Amino acid sequence: MPGPLSLSFDTVAQGGKRALARALSDIEANDGHPDVARLLDEAATEARAHVVGLTGPPGVGKSTLTNALIRHWRSEGQSVGVVAVDPSSQISSGALLGDRTRLDTDPTDQQVFVRSMAARDRLGGLSDEALAAIILMRALFDRVLVESVGIGQSEADIAFAADSIVLCIQPGSGDSLQFMKAGVMELPDIVIVTKADMGSPARRARADVEGALSLALRKQQDWSVPVLLASAQDGTGLQDLVTALDAHFAHLVSTHSLTTQRDRQARQWMHDRIRRKFGQIGLKLSQFDRWHDSGLALFESERKSHEDLLRRLTDNS
Structure with a gap:
């Protein structure tokens, strides 16, 4: 289990350019981390x-x-x-x-x-x-x-x-x-x-x-x-x-197209991420859409989907 990164949207928002630069570096270095997913999901709502x-x-x-x-x-x-x-x-x-x-x-x-x-x-x-x-x-x-x-x-x-x-x-x-x-x-x-x-x-x-x-x-x-x-x-x-x-x-x-367009873009981006990591078969097996449609936030849905697919691949190896 990865350790905490202490990423907070409020801290980034109040910390100016230095805090934003640090947060972006943490995002680049820790793709898939739960704290990164939480930060980006909160930013998406704002x-x-x-x-x-x-x-x-x-x-x-x-x-x-x-x-x-x-x-x-x-x-x-x-x-x-x-x-x-x-x-x-x-x-x-x-x-x-x-x-x-x-x-x-x-x-x-x-x-x-x-x-x-x-x-x-x-x-x-x-x-x-x-x-x-x-x-x-x-x-x-x-x-x-x-x-x-x-x-x-x-x-x-x-x-x-x-x-x-x-x-x-x-x-x-x-x-x-x-x-x-x-x-x-x-x-x-x-x-x-x-x-x-x-x-x-x-x-x-x-x-x-x-x-x-x-x-x-x-x-x-x-x-x-x-x-x-x-x-x-x-x-x-x-x-x-x-x-x-x-x-x-x-x-x-x-x-009223802005929200619809952004939602469609986000879903297409996540599908593309999953396809590049796990291939077309991985995308078909992914639970991302089910989790996201049930109300789970975008990045958390993708993170859980990633972990689930890795677990399946490990179990079948």
């Missing part, structure tokens, strides 16, 4: 932030947009948590680039917290540790911004975590044509074409994306995905993005 996911290929300008959104939200007095996901080191498995070096934030500002996290072995872009960090930070900040690793067409894990997904593409890269055949257009709630100062190539990319969206199956049939133009060079487009994000979040709330 969710208050709008979680925004930025995805798209490398070099498209996600970090530039992240910086701009942080500055905008802080100017309005809102607190901001950032999960910046980077490629993994093949040696240490840690974050290879360290997005904090690319984000221009004030380290003394207690209302901004940036955590660089490795993608680890996740082709979809978000590790279990990153998703757990989002759950915790969602309960502590007004906005949570997730900048994913940017590996291209296979990057779909952002759909497990974000309330609003922003897909970034750049003109002249061929991205928009790739997305037409990749199924990526089923994911975003907002699309933004960066480097709009390029002129006609940006407008062409926008038209290509609008065409791809018209062919895609949509997760929200009652939401029309806006395709926006933005430029870091002249500063255009940020207000349009902020307005679109606020409109999408208001849409989720007004249609």
Whole structure:
């Protein structure tokens, strides 16, 4: 039986950035621990932030947009948590680039917290540790911004975590044509074409994306995905993005879709965790759904399911 970690949501909430950093390190080092499950279950019930996911290929300008959104939200007095996901080191498995070096934030500002996290072995872009960090930070900040690793067409894990997904593409890269055949257009709630100062190539990319969206199956049939133009060079487009994000979040709330979407995301994430650990047969044998449907909290249901499956495998060996 693992020893206690003394993790408390109240302690994290009252302890500022240092307490949050310590809690995230404990979560990374103690996956499946009862105290970690309890902390994350409590955080899940306290969710208050709008979680925004930025995805798209490398070099498209996600970090530039992240910086701009942080500055905008802080100017309005809102607190901001950032999960910046980077490629993994093949040696240490840690974050290879360290997005904090690319984000221009004030380290003394207690209302901004940036955590660089490795993608680890996740082709979809978000590790279990990153998703757990989002759950915790969602309960502590007004906005949570997730900048994913940017590996291209296979990057779909952002759909497990974000309330609003922003897909970034750049003109002249061929991205928009790739997305037409990749199924990526089923994911975003907002699309933004960066480097709009390029002129006609940006407008062409926008038209290509609008065409791809018209062919895609949509997760929200009652939401029309806006395709926006933005430029870091002249500063255009940020207000349009902020307005679109606020409109999408208001849409989720007004249609009572937010809770349903988050519940579906959490269940899909847990099914994916179980499948990766125990395979498709393990998922079929898992008691997770039965325990969770009976009222047991999300992470505690997954923890019990994990222990139960390990016990069965041990008994049959």
